[in-house]
Amino acid sequence: MRRGVKRNEIRTGWYFVLPSLIVLTAVVAAPLVFALLMSFYHYTFVNPRFNFFAGLENYIHALENRYFWTSLWVTLKFVVLVVAIEFTIGFAVALALNRNIKFKRFYYTVLTIPLLMSPVSVGLIWKMFLHPDLGILNYFLSLLGVQPFNWLSDHKMAFWSVLMVDVWQQVSFMILLLLAGLSGLPREPYEAAKIDGAREVQQFFFITLPLMRPVISVALILRTIFAFRTYDLIYVLTRGGPGVSTEVLSYFIYRRTFMGLKPAEAAATSYILLIIIFALVILAFKYIYKSAEE
Incomplete structure (x- = not known):
């Protein structure tokens, strides 16, 4: 009877779960397999067939x-x-918000607003802010007597503008x-540390950081x-510019596909990027498991 109910x-x-699996297969798995096949063939937009194996x-x-x-x-520099x-x-900021302060809900609401915005809309808004002549940032700098910056057209400034x-x-x-990790930490170690006369800096380095290591990782x-x-x-x-000063691999793959008209080479590049990410993730998880065992 129990087995029947469990089944x-x-x-x-x-x-x-099945509808989600079908969507994930169609949206994620199928393009991944298609790109993998493409990377091993002489696949072009002129001849979109898997006829000539390229190894x-x-x-x-x-x-x-x-x-x-x-x-x-x-x-790598950007990441x-x-x-x-x-x-x-x-x-x-998480340490500050973890204290008993007023207007916590307001701060949480403000923090979630940028996350709810799409990167495209964020980019368009900031592109207006960073405009050399009409941008609000250069306007405030001019009030302070500072010369305006070419935020997105200068070779060095463009990278830092995108980063910002x-x-x-x-x-x-x-x-x-x-903040979610900090709010879930047990209070007993901190109370014991206070009794022993430990300062907040000592509590941070010897209690908070060790307990937060999994969340931080x-x-x-x-x-x-x-x-x-x-x-x-x-x-x-920036479209990767000026020059290639802000051209990350994701944009390089796009450029090789639609401007260089080499989708097969771009697919190979995307899998090289995937291998790099996987390698970093594996190393990070090994570090986490090693830290947990210690």
């Missing part, structure tokens, strides 16, 4: 392209900086995730993966 429950569960030729051409390595360097800045700001916009939108994710892994996938924000703000 019915499992079957009912599968009925609920690893597309991967070799991708790795021989000097712009691939330039884009990889820009991507490291954006994750580090967002984590630092996020942890500081991404931090503005995504730092809320880091804050809310770390997950937050860093998720933001790293999302940062590697940054595309739409750069497309709207």
